[in-house]
Amino acid sequence: MTQVLHWARAHGFWKALPASIEPYLRDVQLVTIAVPKELASQTVTLFMLRTEYDSAPYHVGDLVRYAPHDAAHDETATGSPVDLALFHGLTGCVATLCQKGDGACFARYRQGAFTTAHGQQVSLTTGHIVHGGARIDPVSLLPVH
Structure with a gap:
């Protein structure tokens, strides 16, 4: 997370987000999602709140969808201004649609x-x-x- 934060700052990103590294290290979880090779040649790395990841972690091989936090998720946004900045400005939800090996479920999406x-x-x-x-x-x- 330290490397990502320094890269983002050096390239002019995340200007409205906290300057201190502590909230990122404490509250943000980097997650990586693999996509079919015909759709992309590399994985996609996203940001979740650590509390959301801990409450509903996904597992390798599951079919998931990521969505950035938006006004529809405001009821779950709590905490200090720093917490809210990370919630609205950086992180999102990863929802598990199908568990690994559930071919019938995968076929629906x-x-x-x-x-x-x-x-x-x-x-x-x-x-x-x-x-x-x-x-x-x-x-x-x-x-x-």
Whole structure:
């Protein structure tokens, strides 16, 4: 986390977030999600609050979805201004949709990255919407046909 914080600061990121490293080391958990090789050539690293990770850790091989914290999650935002800055400005939720080995469950979902508002597929390489790509319902996370 120290290396990530220094890199972000050196590149002009996280200006509205705490300057001290202590809240990051205490409260933020780096998590890595692998995606199918046809969607990206590398893993994706994200940030969760350590308390959220501890209460619902995911396991290697599970199918998960990440969503940044937003106004819909405000009821879980508590603490000091530093806590709230990390909650709103950096971290998100990783929800387990299917446990490893549950092929029937995996078959129900599309893998990849999707916009939170409209469920449009996003390229993990460019960050842009994939025109003609898969779509999911942003609430149920199931495919839209």
